Amino acid sequence: GVQQVRLRLLERTASGREAPRDVSAWAAVVASNLAMDWHRARRRQARLGERLAALRQSDQPSGEDTSLLSLAVAQGLDELPDVQRQVVVLRFYADLPVRGIAEELGIPEGTVKSRLHTAVRALRARLHEDEVV
Template identity: 85%
Template structure:
């Protein structure tokens, strides 16, 4: 019986009609898609954006918060924020790509073997760091997050992030010198 209901809901949703317990009706979903599309989110990412809005509505309900007075307006605002987040993530990825491209163009091109040795040494060095130091190092230099964002996400002061970064870089540099990689 439950499988039949799940299949009917899935079929109804695939056909364009949301299931009965869907927090967004069809008009609200169309509005969310439009806001995301106008915000520059690619067509392929629109279903994920709509799901994110649904998830946020369900999270509100799970926390015991009352539903927004105007779900349509609330969901449009959330969709616009998601579009901004999408652009920020895209810019972050582009900056990271530029940094990596700059790193790949040194004065002399190291051989493939040199690159493999360096990658292995860095991986070993990261494995040797305490979890909190490795975490801030990866967030700062691989995820390209600013110190302030790292501090906010981890719930620690900026000074703590800076201290952990300093200690981690020193330890990683020492390890790479010890292994005679740099």
């Protein structure tokens, strides 16, 4: 955590922005934000583990059904425009939050949300069209 705070301060000064007036207060806020991000990520991972465990215990579709679903999702992703596919992959495969995607791509968060909404709607329609889900 301390290294991350120092790194953020170095990045801030390297980008040409002036140093904070009260470095200790700034560092405390940054450390708090980093800790919250870390805890959120742990909770997200725990929820994901719980969902996966529940899926394992419930009646699972046969291997053939999951293969068909995987193939349909892959084909649906291939049919998406590049900008939509990019945000879907970053959100659902890389598990980046909307803010992280926006920063990574250099676009507004609203644009990320819009592209995600449109892409998910198109994928859902594709899966229902193929009667895979």
